[in-house]
Amino acid sequence: xxxxxxxxxxxxxxxxxxxxxxxxxxxxxxxxxxxxxxxxxxxxxxxxxxxxxxxxxxxxxxxxxxxxxxxxxxxxxxxxxxxxxxxxxxxxxxxxxxxxxxxxxxxxxxxxxxxxxxxxxxxxxxxxxxxxxxxxxxxxxxxxxxxxxxxxxxxxxxxxxxxxxxxxxxxxxxxxxxxxxxxxxxxxxxxxxxxxxxxxxxxxxxxxxxxxxxxxxxxxxxxxxxxxxxxxxxxxxxxxxxxxxxxxxx
Numbered sequence: 001x002x003x004x005x006x007x008x009x010x011x012x013x014x015x016x017x018x019x020x021x022x023x024x025x026x027x028x029x030x031x032x033x034x035x036x037x038x039x040x041x042x043x044x045x046x047x048x049x050x051x052x053x054x055x056x057x058x059x060x061x062x063x064x065x066x067x068x069x070x071x072x073x074x075x076x077x078x079x080x081x082x083x084x085x086x087x088x089x090x091x092x093x094x095x096x097x098x099x100x101x102x103x104x105x106x107x108x109x110x111x112x113x114x115x116x117x118x119x120x121x122x123x124x125x126x127x128x129x130x131x132x133x134x135x136x137x138x139x140x141x142x143x144x145x146x147x148x149x150x151x152x153x154x155x156x157x158x159x160x161x162x163x164x165x166x167x168x169x170x171x172x173x174x175x176x177x178x179x180x181x182x183x184x185x186x187x188x189x190x191x192x193x194x195x196x197x198x199x200x201x202x203x204x205x206x207x208x209x210x211x212x213x214x215x216x217x218x219x220x221x222x223x224x225x226x227x228x229x230x231x232x233x234x235x236x237x238x239x240x241x242x243x244x245x246x247x248x249x250x
Contacts, residue, residue, distance in 0.1 A: 006033065008033040008034050008035035008226065008230060011083035011084055012037075012082050014039075014079060014086065015027040015038070016066060016087055018040060019042070020041075020191050021188070022088055022222065023039075023050075023086070023088040023139075025218035025219050025221070026218075028053050028222075029226055030084075030086075030229070031059065033226055034056070037060075038059070038061070038062065039054075040061070040063070040066070040075055042064070047063065048061070060078075060079070066116040067111045067115070069119070072116075075120075076120075076127055079129065081129055082124065082130050082131060082134060083133075084136070085121065085130065085134070085135075085137070086137045086225055086229070087121065087136065087137065088139040091109060091112045091113065093105055095149075096154060097153070098153045101153060101154060106154065109158055113158035117162060121169065125178075132178070133177045134177075135178070135181070135233070136180045136181075137181055138166045140159045140182040140183065141155070142184050142185065142242060142247065143156045144156025144157055144158070145160055145240065146240075146248045163184070163240060166180050166240075170238035171238065179228075179236065179237040180238065181236060181237060181240070181241060182240050183224050183241050184241060184242045184244070185216055186216060186243070186247040187206070187215045187216065188216040189218070210246060211246030216244070
């Protein structure tokens, strides 16, 4: 067998939010790298579509709304021990100035983007479902962490919070040999940006701000996640991996 430090052979990986976008691409690419993949999301049909594209055998799927504690408990009872966890499930909102933030939307987006991955990670660790030398990857963003676009307050706050949690977790879980890192993409071509309020002209002008002159693709992020899950990154923890086509160079 050809030596490959990026291989995920003999690793069991849980990917949340795997029904579309970055989560789907990550699950599929992890399966191509030899991992046994467990996928979860809320939408039955879309999750099944992801499941049908996984390569290899032994994969599992579980329908769950991770904003519900009973669904988190059900998922944890369902899965075997993990060598990797990709906390990817998340939602976005239309742009809104800080002065017009509504409490209902604030509560909803934090439950999904921040509280759910924090509580899932906590429960997996407490119930000893994360193996020693495992890797936890959080899907974050450059928004709210490295860039602060007007109107992106709601989404950006959730990502700043999850990045902060990642660093605390990396420090605390290091004693268990568990690594924690985040991927911080720029704009990625996923369903989250389809149907937004921006016009085609707006998008063309926005793409022009990226030195590589395009938005990212889900696979661009998935490959970075694989690096962080693999033994190739075994001395990397507490890091933010920026994947933004050079946007933050501006």
